[in-house]
Amino acid sequence: MFQAMSFTDYGVSPGNLNDFWRTQTFHERFDDLDAPVFIDSGGFKLMNSNTFGDAPEEGGVPNEWGLYTDPKSILGLQLDFGADIVATLDYPIPPRLKEEEKVERMNRSIDSAVECLQILDDPGLLEERFEVNKRAAKRLRQQKKDEEEPGVYVALHGHDYETVSWYVGNFIERVEDVDADTSFEGFAIGSLVPLRDSVRTLVDIVQGAKDAIPESRADEIGIHVFGVGGKQVGLLSLLGVDSFDCSTHMQTARYKKYLHPDTWVHHELDELDDHLDPDGAFPCDLPNCTLCTEESVGYEEMVNLLNSDMSRTATMERKENGKPIKSDYYALLARHNFEVYNRELREVRKKIDEGKLLEHVIDFAREHDDIKRGLKNAQVRDKRLRKDLESRGAYDLLPGSNLNSDQMKLSEWGAGADESFDTQRISLKYSPGDFNVLSQSYTPPSDREILLVIPCSQKKPYSESRTHSVLFDKLSHRTSNIHKVTISGMYGPVPEECERQQPVTEYDYVLAKEDTDQIKLVTNRLTEYLNRFGDRFDHVLGYVTSKTYRQVTEDSFERYGRGTVFPRDPTALQLTEFFRNDNIDELISFIDEQTTSHS
Template identity: 65%
Template sequence: MRDRLIASDHLQGVMFQAMSFSDYGVSPGNLKNFWRDKTFHERFAEADDEDFPDLNSPVFIDSGGFKLMNSNTFGEAPEEGGTKNEWGLYTNPKSILGLQIDFGADIIATLDYPIPPKLREEEKFERMERSIDSAVECLRLLDNPVDLITHFEENDIPLHTLNDWIDSDDKPGVYVALHGHDYETVNWYVGTFIERLAEADVETQPDGFAIGSLVPLRSSVDVLVDIVQGAKDAIPEDRADEMGLHVFGIGGKQVSLLALLGVDSFDCSSHMQSAKFRKYLHPETWENIHLDDLEVEGTDYPCNLEHCLLCQGDSEYDTSYEEMQSVLNRDFSYDERERRKDNDEPIKSDYYALLARHNFEVYNDELQRVRRHINEGNLLEYVVNFAREHEQIKTGLEQAQIRDKSLRNDIEQLGAYDLLPGTELRSDQKKLSDWDGGVDESDETRSISLEYGPHSFDVSTRSYTPPADRDVCLLIPCSQQKPYSESRTHSVLADKLGKHKSRIHKVTVSGMYGPVPEEFEEEKPVLEYEYVLAGEDERQIELVTDRVLRYLEKHGDNYDEIVGYVTSKTYRQVIEDALEEYGRGQVLPRDPKALQLTEFFRNENIEELTDFLAATAE
């Protein structure tokens, strides 16, 4: 596949994983003195072989975080208290960045610490913090490469490419690798990194973010959309155009929808994985058809893609369906394989490569089509038409509109009312926790329904009295994850409140229902609704504000203190207006640096709340 694709004029780029050498039985000496001796570009340029033409496309090298997580060989460096190993390679930014530079990366992804399934909550966020620190350290090293040289010298790594790189000051583009299982977590991750980078006063700035752990979600596009929106929304508006967004392992028919939501680049190996199982990707239906079930006569494949060597018959081999099937279904002895290779006759690998190339061309054709629609300014129209043909994309487009009200307005302007969020019960939605490589927070999937409206739950219509033993009413915004108490925002705040929790009666402000006292969190309408309050939803803002006010007028005297803790703009407006009208209570933090989700987690803001609670307890 490599030999049949590298030479292609329309190759966009190459993705490589820095730790891939560990799959090939490479010795420590061979890694140091051969693999790292020349960059990929240099090796291709020097090779006197038609199979290895010049590599004129950019090479994007991932850090290999998943490989390192599952290896006991590459631990902490000696200067960090670890043990020296014969590879001179360790799980830290210096080692991995040095390896990426030696391989000749044009773009790198920072070293990350992936989150395995069922990891304890405190360990999960510890690893996320380490990934953020690693990204900041990587950028610092690009500012001060002398620390890289010291690391190489202390670990007996020859200064092959590194010296030339330092002399040329040719820094690679940097994408910050990130992981997250929902909107809130990814949003926190991006916002926290941006904040941490500003505090570090680093000159080299990242070119964007690269979202990992997405491969299992290719068929769960609604969760994919949620994660992408979480990352995109956390990037400051004044930097949105300069910060790229890459998705690891995603391509194909999701490209148009994700590009519409702000994704800039993709990498994918599905064309290879499908070919391995003899699957042919139909360019019109996007169905992966096993070769045994493919209806073809001769070379009359259902594909007219210009660069497809299989379907256009541009290969040096007989590409008829019958011949390909004949070769793939035969068991060649070693001697026969060698004889066929000597006589330039195809062996199985040749046809697997042609099949993979076909699948790749289907993906690449869609990518070029999306590029064209972006340039012509009509990508939304294309996605709308595509969604009508593909239920998965329709589901994702509906999900995107729940958070992005401007997208919903644009779709209404097109008259595509059939693609607005509807009333169909979607009980098959999955979370990242349901897939390998994700974070398991629950053994069950949460059903959601878009049939709920503001009158599906209204606490003012219930016969209800707040608990008598709680003297503080804490108003906080709702979360997408249900029940609220299991969400990132609510659980982190609960942990930080510590001894004060016994005084607090939590009342969540739902964008759909208004006040939801904690006793009602697991009622079906509260568990299954899917709605985010947006600034342009003026009538809904008025309804929610009125309901919060009615709750306070009815139950406010049950509390000694009423406090709202909120950093998102629209929900803060609701709580502030309700408290002002009621005439009692206050909103914290008093002066957040920005009105966005990341401020919710800032320690100094949470401390402002705990200090308030401590003062009112005296």
Template identity: 50%
Template sequence: MSAFRTLAKDEYGRRGVIDTPAGQIQTPALLPVANLIGGTTPKSGGIWRYARRYLFESDSVQGIMFQTMTFLDYNLTPDNLADWREKPLKQHFEESDVEPGFSQPLFVDSGGFKLMNSTTFGQPPEEGGSENDWGIYTNPESILKLQLDYGADIIATLDFPIPQNLNQDEATERMKKSIDNAVECLQMLNDPELLDEWDVDETPSVYVAIHGHSYEDVHWYVSRFLDRANELDEAFEGFALGSLVPLSNSPDVLVDIVQGAKDAIPEERYDDIALHVFGISGRLCPLLALLGVDTFDSANYLKAARNKSFIHPETWKRTKLDQIEDWDNWCGCKACQDIHIDDMRHALLESDVKYKPIEGEHGTHFKSEYYAQIAHHNFELYSRQMQDVRDAIDNDGLLELVADFAQDKNIVEKGLKRAQLHNPELREQLADLGYEALVAGPDTETFQTKLSSFYDDIDDEQEEKRTISLKHGPNDFDILQYDSYQPPSDASVLLILPCSQEKPYSDSRTHQAVISRLKDYEDSYHKISLSGLYGPVPEAQETVEPVMSYEYVLTTADEDQVDLVANRLAAYLDRYGEQFDHILAYTTSKAYRQAIEEAFSRYGRGEMYPREPRALQLTEHFRNTNIDELVERIDTALVE
């Protein structure tokens, strides 16, 4: 089994090592998220195919984070996944004639976010659920078996993520379930008979996934789990803090959460319990390392690359390819030394060639290769940052490194000032180092850590915020049951848009991207949103309680739910469709397109836009050429 141990400490941060069967991870470290299953074979994956190659070959990669359920993004069948599960992922790539093998430690999460809203991967039949063709269920045994089949060196326990603004009762219930899951996982890994049945020779390191949106939440969570683990005398290696990505622009909250976890760990155990944070990278990492975080993971390096953005080596801002000047002196990292910038600019900014290699001065390459080169640069920059953090700890200079990042009124400054409220000694040390502008004054904020019950009443400000519930079902809202509803009689176009996480839908960035372009036609169309849970939702009903408070994302894996949405939309069209001269839909989501196209087929008419998107992903929703296509169609429809 893997193990974490502290090697050296700065006054705040620490240097450590995680021993795994695949080698050591020197901490603090950033593990890149990589889609290892990007299709049916190791050759699949588009950008990921080339990005993986760079990661496998890089000396900077200490380990790779794989998200358990990402195979759902690539239209695999249950049989395809069964082929991947026949042997560890590393073995697939070692035997591939396309990809180099990789030997770095593999950290596999539990897939909690993908499973959160799934109607396919529920409880197993013996626990009251329904059987599915994948044989994967939202219970500790099923997920642990999947992680072991992948060949994980480190795993995170099955968690129930807590979305922002989830009502307090459901948040508490989900935290308790996550703790139960962690305990059950540890018990299974200490059951010789079960491990023998599963043919497991070496068990992975276990990181207990924890969630919470405040110091008190996380402190309660960690304390409660430690009480359970101590009673059972079960070993684990660390805690992994989740639900943090939405808080990446709230460094004060991040600081509170990390501090809450750290303060709940008894001093005598602190040196052998690691702290991991999911989904965080960039400027905040040195600050969080100062507070005791040991490992991070992120896919931001590749997300930025998809937008043709390099992380700037000094400002850490995303810099578009067409904004980079003086390339020869721009960076100089390992990745950039291999980039032929003129060929890249031609391929990504000028060429209209799709799905074919593009000839350049230095050879012929797919666009995906150039995107992967940008991702490689971004990751190497993050890796260099982690090396700087490790060096700073070795030389008692981590606080000074963080203070340098905190200049110019940025989010690191806000987080550092929050950290001083937990650790007042930081004020004096920052002043001694000459960073008086970063010192939080006594009147900056009154703060007193409170190790109170998680069940304290929510304050008035919180009560005014929109709260959500994960217990809503399809029958909580159905527009076909609203006898008083009638579409406006003067609208000749029915416009169908996919729902959004932000509520009401009409205020969301996705809806506004389209609606703002249709101001000249606002009296001529009737918009309905297609909810992945409820089906059609007219604009006037967007603010009813079940619509405002649900949280659900439709995926192609939830076939029954896709059928339900399609059925409800078809029924809506049967009842109201003849009132409209034109029925138009706009979405770049595969699941929503599938449901809408099925409904159109049953009803007999309806047009889908964009007609041929470059890819079925969210970035295409905002592409001007795609929105132009819809606007032009509405314009011609109104003069026909």
């Protein structure tokens, strides 16, 4: 699995993208690559980036990459990379998105999928407006001649049964209307990553897709799920999912979490002592897990190194001397977590071959409450599944088996929305012009000595987010002397008094390093805010550990002429450093020193 837009995360420049990366396919470049390459469109990344906007012919602004949020542009890139399977360009739906925008984005995804099939029918369409696609068009013509053009998975979105069913039916109807010769292999369900901990919701969505596929085509149209795997593989396979991709094993490793191979519990690496065997080895016998089979990997050494604040120089010295560095241990941890997932995937495939998948899911559900809830939820709509469970005597897994009543209402299990979601609504239609504190009649409070700049959060209002609440809980009584200004990636400075204005509570945007124009706008606005109001404060401070937002803060402070950003020398520029006690303590010590010396 490869995401078309993820190349921006690997140091690829606009120049060598076209001169190097697009000149050979992955299969041509890597001789030992003997597996099919499934290339996603990168729609999720595009949702939070202004870099790849509309093509100039559609009213957009040219960018140095020569790539645009356009089916022709993205498909050309996928073909140049040598995709054996492509997912159509999509417009993901974040949780809590306003209903009218949700419908609009789903329709745009459907339009994009239909256009993708039309382009694959007629390679000449690839070259329209995009000169860089000539190579891709030539390759596609040859593939069609050899009957080897890539398979197509239609990106599918929706957060409940009814919406997903509507999407599938609408797309199939549209394809029949345009009479595209190129067929599609299946549907790839997106927008699932925020929902993956709610198995009941995943069940609802998968059933909505499966039930909407015409019975005559049920065996030929596959279902892929983006960003979901691990524990859910058996249950979702039982319901009709054919393929999975998941990066959770890497994400959890970044936070130093070890997935226990027997219990499926993610343990903090620091707290794993009680689960080690008498010799201090990890509780794992997975054959391909290097972490657990390598005698040279010591638990204590690993923990100490990952918890250390090691400089770049010290890291390079260890590497030159052949000693493990942090990246080595993170990789081993990620590989272990992956192998736990991989073991379950192999077991599911084996049970499918043996015709014993249901028995496997029954055993697994009895060991894991979340899978049990999902299995019960699935039976509300799938009466055949309920009969199959009854025939195997699995009465403890039937809906209502643990309730006072034997009857289960659909509203109790099937509506799809997880009860943990809050009611905050968001919109993707906001632009920087919808809020600008510099255009308002605004004056900061006069009774604070410290101006503290910190980055925005996904949760709104900012003050209720985990990042802001953790920091301000630690600051304790000092907050009465602090005026907080949040850096919004969309709007620039947002004083704490303005956090609950509608454009601020409803927008959803993350400032990315590729969005150079937006970075400039945010930096200019923060600089102007400091020029206007900075002299009202004795101290101008920032607490920022995310790379792009720190760049904005440091550049603004430099242009203003004063200000200190904490932590002064961060181990890494990433969100996890925001919560590190040593970093927060550094900020608190500075505030206490300045307050004491002033008094």
